[in-house]
Amino acid sequence: MALALLSPPGEWGADIVIGSSQRFGIPMGFGGPHAAFFATKEEYKRSLPGRIIGVTIDSAGNYALRMALQTREQHIRRDKATSNICTAQALLAIMASMYAIYHGPKGIKQIAERIHGLAVFLSKSLEALGFHQENKFFFDTLKLNAGELIESIHTEALKNEVNLNYEGSTVGITLDETTSPEDVKTIIRFFAKVMGKNIDDLDLEGIKTRILGKIPSHLERKSDYLSHPVFNSYHSEHEMLRYIKSLEAKDLSLCHSMIALGSCTMKLNSTTEMVPVTWAEFSKIHPFAPSDQVEGYMQIFDELNKWLSEITGFAAMSLQPNSGAQGEYAGLMVIRAYHLDRGDSHRNIALIPSSAHGTNPASAAMAGMKIVIVKCDERGNIDVADLKAKAEEHAADLSCLMVTYPSTHGVFEESIIEICEIIHKNGGQVYMDGANMNAQVGLTSPATIGADVCHLNLHKTFCIPHGGGGPGMGPIGVAKHLVPFLPGHAVVEMSREKSISAVSSAPWGSASILIISHAYIAMMGGEGLTNATKFAILNANYIKTRLENSYPILYSGTQGRCAHEMILDCRAFKAYGIEVTDLAKRLMDYGFHAPTVSFPVAGTVMIEPTESEPKHELDRFCDAMIAIRSEIEDVENGKLDALNNPLKNAPHTAAAVTANEWTHPYSRQTAAFPLPYVSTFKFWPSVGRVNDTHGDRTLVCSCPPVESYAEEVL
Numbered sequence: 262m263a264l265a266l267l268s269p270p271g272e273w274g275a276d277i278v279i280g281s282s283q284r285f286g287i288p289m290g291f292g293g294p295h296a297a298f299f300a301t302k303e304e305y306k307r308s309l310p311g312r313i314i315g316v317t318i319d320s321a322g323n324y325a326l327r328m329a330l331q332t333r334e335q336h337i338r339r340d341k342a343t344s345n346i347c348t349a350q351a352l353l354a355i356m357a358s359m360y361a362i363y364h365g366p367k368g369i370k371q372i373a374e375r376i377h378g379l380a381v382f383l384s385k386s387l388e389a390l391g392f393h394q395e396n397k398f399f400f401d402t403l404k405l406n407a408g409e410l411i412e413s414i415h416t417e418a419l420k421n422e423v424n425l426n427y428e429g430s431t432v433g434i435t436l437d438e439t440t441s442p443e444d445v446k447t448i449i450r451f452f453a454k455v456m457g458k459n460i461d462d463l464d465l466e467g468i469k470t471r472i473l474g475k476i477p478s479h480l481e482r483k484s485d486y487l488s489h490p491v492f493n494s495y496h497s498e499h500e501m502l503r504y505i506k507s508l509e510a511k512d513l514s515l516c517h518s519m520i521a522l523g524s525c526t527m528k529l530n531s532t533t534e535m536v537p538v539t540w541a542e543f544s545k546i547h548p549f550a551p552s553d554q555v556e557g558y559m560q561i562f563d564e565l566n567k568w569l570s571e572i573t574g575f576a577a578m579s580l581q582p583n584s585g586a587q588g589e590y591a592g593l594m595v596i597r598a599y600h601l602d603r604g605d606s607h608r609n610i611a612l613i614p615s616s617a618h619g620t621n622p623a624s625a626a627m628a629g630m631k632i633v634i635v636k637c638d639e640r641g642n643i644d645v646a647d648l649k650a651k652a653e654e655h656a657a658d659l660s661c662l663m664v665t666y667p668s669t670h671g672v673f674e675e676s677i678i679e680i681c682e683i684i685h686k687n688g689g690q691v692y693m694d695g696a697n698m699n700a701q702v703g704l705t706s707p708a709t710i711g712a713d714v715c716h717l718n719l720h721k722t723f724c725i726p727h728g729g730g731g732p733g734m735g736p737i738g739v740a741k742h743l744v745p746f747l748p749g750h751a752v753v754e755m756s757r758e759k760s761i762s763a764v765s766s767a768p769w770g771s772a773s774i775l776i777i778s779h780a781y782i783a784m785m786g787g788e789g790l791t792n793a794t795k796f797a798i799l800n801a802n803y804i805k806t807r808l809e810n811s812y813p814i815l816y817s818g819t820q821g822r823c824a825h826e827m828i829l830d831c832r833a834f835k836a837y838g839i840e841v842t843d844l845a846k847r848l849m850d851y852g853f854h855a856p857t858v859s860f861p862v863a864g865t866v867m868i869e870p871t872e873s874e875p876k877h878e879l880d881r882f883c884d885a886m887i888a889i890r891s892e893i894e895d896v897e898n899g900k901l902d903a904l905n906n907p908l909k910n911a912p913h914t915a916a917a918v919t920a921n922e923w924t925h926p927y928s929r930q931t932a933a934f935p936l937p938y939v940s941t942f943k944f945w946p947s948v949g950r951v952n953d954t955h956g957d958r959t960l961v962c963s964c965p966p967v968e969s970y971a972e973e974v975l
């Protein structure tokens with residue numbers, strides 16, 4: 262917000278800039294979720310963590326947007342990772358961008374000027390009362406040395422329901438867009454009272470007319486910003502609403518059909534769980550609000566801690582980490598602190614199975630550990646002999662094992678207890694990746710199998726929606742001996758004897774979305790949660806049984822069953838030119854979002870239905886998969902052309918299907934309405950097959966030339 266008035270860091274030669282976009286219309290939420298941003302010079306763009314939306318073309322040559330750099334964290338050589346970010350704050354970034362779209366550069370400048378103007382007015386008024394305001398230059402924040410008056414200021418502020426930032430004898434006051442002139446007068450009024458004066462004795466009108474900005478002219482912003490047409494087109498509510506709806510309409514979401522995204526647990530996010538997030542009582546609270554003003558939140562945290570401890574079988578939780586990967590990092594730092602505390606500073610080897618989620622080795626690398634990969638056997642289980650050999654070889658320096666249970670292959674490892682024992686025998690700790698708790702809750706637990714730490718993805722099993730890539734929450738649970746090391750905080754009192762430092766700036770992470778998981782657990786109860794797990798496993802095995810004659814299922818347990826998800830092997834189709842991507846894209850024509858593609862095994866899809874889907878929806882999905890399999894067979898036996906077929910040309914847009922010209926050897930109906938159910942509710946993909954190579958060359962969406970923009974606004 263300040264940069265609407267100040268010259269931006271890029272112009273004064275900064276290489277990397279980080280910040281928070283909370284000021285762009287995002288509620289405080291007692292700490293989050295908020296989107297941070299990370300910007301760099303052109304030369305570092307390929308080293309940025311996360312994804313970049315770039316431009317490409319589709320099969321008809323139309324403009325299309327596509328995620329570039331998308332295959333890094335989970336596909337690069339695991340120990341080479343430079344970031345462990347998977348779930349981020351996509352939804353909040355979108356909200357902040359919508360704020361910028363609605364207000365545009367002029368509107369944002371006005372908002373910034375108003376904030377700054379009020380801050381200058383407040384500063385001058387307080388100075389007129391005799392206070393010393395220490396910030397010579399400022400945008401929105403004042404710092405007053407209150408000396409002996411600090412106590413009475415605090416008392417008066419509380420009486421007026423105002424929280425300020427007190428440190429020793431200084432008071433910090435920050436104003437933002439939501440601060441009204443009335444609020445500012447309230448502050449002046451009680452500061453006057455503390456000085457034994459009266460606000461009416463001040464010449465406020467005079468101060469108002471004497472307001473001059475506190476920004477030195479050489480730091481004033483001279484350059485334009487937000488010049489792209491999108492920031493200059495939708496400034497009325499009607500236009501804005503239609504713009505947002507037009508984007509929403511391009512999105513195939515859980516509103517349309519099941520999203521069987523293996524390892525991501527796309528389950529129902531019920532309205533009752535979601536609504537309280539919008540309540541002011543939860544959303545309008547500062548992360549450092551005094552503890553006696555946040556008893557409701559504290560009760561929620563206490564109950565959630567208790568429930569999650571019971572679910573995991575652990576002694577305590579930390580609600581601080583903002584994602585699964587951040588939980589991994591926090592948990593590994595706890596393990597590190599435990600070893601250090603015992604004088605074992607050399608213990609820095611993390612054993613990680615080759616099947617692990619990409620964030621595991623990336624988090625271990627960030628925690629300063631050395632990664633040793635453990636093999637898997639042909640059933641997809643950890644190769645216990647290899648694990649034992651490596652644990653013994655590195656016994657002197659073993660820090661931990663990171664193990665996902667049920668495995669990323671969708672199977673309950675039957676030797677899991679033995680695996681944990683081997684690690685403990687060799688002096689290591691067991692970190693269980695609990696992202697897949699949807700197959701465990703109520704039936705087993707990390708503590709039962711012998712793990713010492715785990716994270717939970719509340720945005721998977723515990724119903725926080727994924728928001729297109731975040732926000733999420735990844736609290737960690739620990740066994741008793743690790744409790745003293747759980748993350749502390751520098752501002753809010755929560756540190757234990759041996760706490761590691763905070764892993765996120767807000768003490769309880771993205772606090773406001775914890776209430777979603779709290780509501781889920783409260784409404785389900787123990788029996789409901791256990792039933793959910795059973796249905797998740799039942800649904801997965803139903804799909805497995807319906808599809809196993811059409812697709813080889815890569816791994817299953819000794820009983821021939823999967824856990825909550827399964828991997829379909831599509832590698833054999835390559836022999837007749839069909840790639841797993843073709844199948845994934847073709848599913849769009851059938852009204853389904855693609856399952857997880859090529860993770861954790863290249864050339865496969867991973868399917869996870871969750872307990873939320875009724876049998877009718879599972880059948881619709883299976884029908885689509887079976888129909889696609891018979892299309893693949895037609896390519897194989899030559900009934901369909903090897904290149905010009907519905908799989909290679911998928912997805913089919915409305916424009917392509919209704920064009921005057923149709924050059925394919927299959928019908929338009931086969932293209933767009935391949936099964937009867939599709940005609941009752943057709944989702945039209947908005948672009949055809951996107952060009953990946955073209956997209957990777959055009960990382961950043963460049964703004965149209967200034968002239969075209971000038972024409973548009975005129």
Ligand SMILES: *Cc1c(COP(=O)(O)O)cnc(C)c1O
Nearest residue numbers: 347348524584585586618620696
């Ligand atoms: C989703 C997932 C993660 C990462 O969680 P994020 O919240 O995306 O960081 C880690 N491990 C497994 C097995 C997962 O499925």
